[in-house]
Amino acid sequence: MNLSYLELGPMWRALMRNKVGALLIAIQIAVTMTIVLNSISIVVERDKMMQRASGLDEQNTFYLTSTGYTSDFNAQNTVTEDLLAIRAIPGVVDAIQLNAIPISGGGWSMSLATEAGPDVEGTGTAVYMVDEHGLETLDLDLIAGRNFTANEIRWRQAAQPDWPETVIITEALALTIFDNVDAAVGQTVYIGNDEPMTIIGVIDQLQAPWVGWNNLEHSMLSPENMAFNSTRYLIRTEDGERDRLMPIVEEMLAARTSGRIIRNMDTLTATRDRSYRQHNAMIKILLTVIVCLTLITALGIVGLASFSVQKRIKQIGTKRALGASQASVMRYFMLENGMISTVGLVLGTGLTIGLNMLLVNWFNLTPLDWMYIPIGVISLLIVGQIAVLGPARRAANIAPATATRTL
Amino acid sequence: MFGYYLRLGFASIKKNYILSLLMVVAIALGIGASVSVVTVNYLMSSNPIPHKSDQLYYVQLDSWSPHEPAREPNDPPDQITWRDATNLMAAGAAFRQTASASSGAVIEPNDADVRPFMASIRLNFADFFAMFDTPFLYGSGWTDAEDQARRPVVVLSKEINDRVFGGENSVGRSIQIAATEFQVVGVMDTWQPVPKFYDVTTGAFNDTEDVYMPFYMKQELQLSNGGNTNCWKSPEGEGFEAFLNSECVNYQFWAELPSEADKNAYMTFLNGYVEQQKELGRFERPLNNRLSNVMEWLEYEEVVADDAQIMLWVAFMFLFVCLVNTVGLLLSKFSRKAPEIALRRAIGASKQDIFYQHIVETACIGLLGGVLGLVLSLAGLEGIKLLYGDFMQNLVKLDLTMVGFAFVLALISSILAGLYPTWRACAVAPAAQLKS
Structure with a gap:
């Protein structure tokens, strides 16, 4: 295909005769690019967040709450x-008593x-109270x-303010x-301003709640059971x-002691879904928006191109x-669309960066990776070319x- | 003439039905997305108690560490300590006031068929019910005297009354809560303020509590802390009393102050109270007390989620693209009709007639889009409910205001979108078109 640059001049002038139509498409492409790229940036950020591991054997872990309610209940x-x-x-x-469930x-x-x-500045950490079975569970x-040894584990009473001597x-x-x-390992850290704890071990990974x-x-592990x-x-x-063991454990505990209820039994996978639910929802909503928007813009291009044909x-x-x-007729329409798209995408690049700056400012989002812009530009150019293919053909x-005929 | 234009409009819509469908669907998608997201934002930021939201004030006292503020840059903690809550109640300086907190305990129904279950508890004072206009099905709240005497009385939610007493009038009957015998004094009707303004610390859109009982029951029965407990220093000494009297904050405090003068007087009282506590060695930070009315408090606590606001922006931009799309399509469509318009002009139609005819056609597309958009926004809200679950269940109800909003939005946007193409259609020069 011999592309003559001379073609572009008359094409541009022809386009200028119907400025408004072309401009509308350009604006549509620009705003579409703005929304799509910023949405994708949010989607990728949330997805990355959801992929983080908690450190637990999530697929095979569940938990429940035991609440004693009689006055003679021996915790x-x-x-x-x-x-x-x-x-x-x-x-x-293995199983443990635990004061809080990760994530x-x-x-x-x-x-x-x-x-x-x-007035010493400290480092914030989640606290998990476990016994010597903590690492395995x-x-x-x-x-x-x-690890902790069995005789390092103490009993914490309700509203007891002090801490054990060791920590992982x-x-x-x-x-x-x-x-x-x-x-x-072997260092002393101070908890609650002035209580010393000796670090006896370091574990690979465990997320806070x-x-x-x-x-x-x-996260830190404190060697104690709770009364x-x-x-x-x-x-x-x-x-x-x-799944087989959940009802068995629940029934066994309920039957073992009277004067207590077993409640809130749940799996860690369900907990993860719940904790990340709003991010998951945001991802799905934004993806729907991206698809709808791209479709509408593409169909708009088809409609306008058909009219102009x-x-x-x-x-x-x-x-x-x-x-x-x-x-050459086909090339004319494809090129015309390319020209309009280019104007829209240049405008869109500016708008994308502008909106992203606002979002970063107002909602503390991570700034857009610059790589998204060229990828977005090329993708939308391709979408435009595909949309115009039908009318051009x-x-x-x-x-x-x-x-020779009159209409 | 209107009927005739309507017929012409529909004929024109039918002639290019694929294109018309595209316009209707585009408008509908834009409207649907906007209305569902606006609904969520509207409910998140709605006034839960409009008739007196400017008379109810949330109290913040800066009892935090001398070394750092509770919240940057220099904000007091968002709850107060047990000591301050009970002191402010004892002073009784406001028209009405209540300290409040959340907790939980096991209810053991007398009926052996109903198994013991965990219930959420709201701990509050007698004024709570009058201040927040809680609806009662049976009986009423308890009295000041019962608060002071630490009587084990309880107000049940409708749900719990249904569960434990089968929905009967249970006033005067007894119920076992936290291994203690309570007497039912009232049963509330369904009450779900959105946002749940009186305690937003664990989520502004949570369900209201199962039972309400006198605040001092916390001390009497050593009930556990619900919600968030924040401490800047460890309790001095061991045991429940030491924990209660620590500098840990876990309590909310509301005051009803009917006039601006009352508010100023109460602020003076609070400052005086803190000065007095400073002499006891507490409140080491500079004087920094706050009174916020309901809407100010909700704003301060940022109950409208960031994600909802981001979606609002996205939805409006989405609607904008849909409208631009419609403008473009209408423009092309009307320009194709130039010969027809020229003919009508030539045989006597005025520019006004042409304008009227085309604006009717545009409005038809807009209305169709609006109706479809309303259906889509219902679907959208269902989708949001499905995706967000419990968190959103109180936020996805489409009310009449929103339905009206959807129609107005649809009509205005489609007429706006149709205005320019219509104007262009009117500008057709009859002679030039008829020549060929």
């Missing part, structure tokens, strides 16, 4: 016996500092130091406080055994009669004889 005995009974069930890998939205946080004192790997922290937390994982928190990877009337158990099962039937016939090939099929 300490109940917890001890419950755990023994759950761990004895075939198919259960569930509700939990405890404390601040750890390397020095004692009220939560599927955590030690990367330095050691996540790698991310160790790196934030000490810049070095190995240097962390709050998925929107900046310090999501900051609370209302408490949670987290149970890890063998592969594929979770119909309007120019005589001219096209004349052109063909004077020797223009079918290919119809134009090319106009018989030269049409020129």
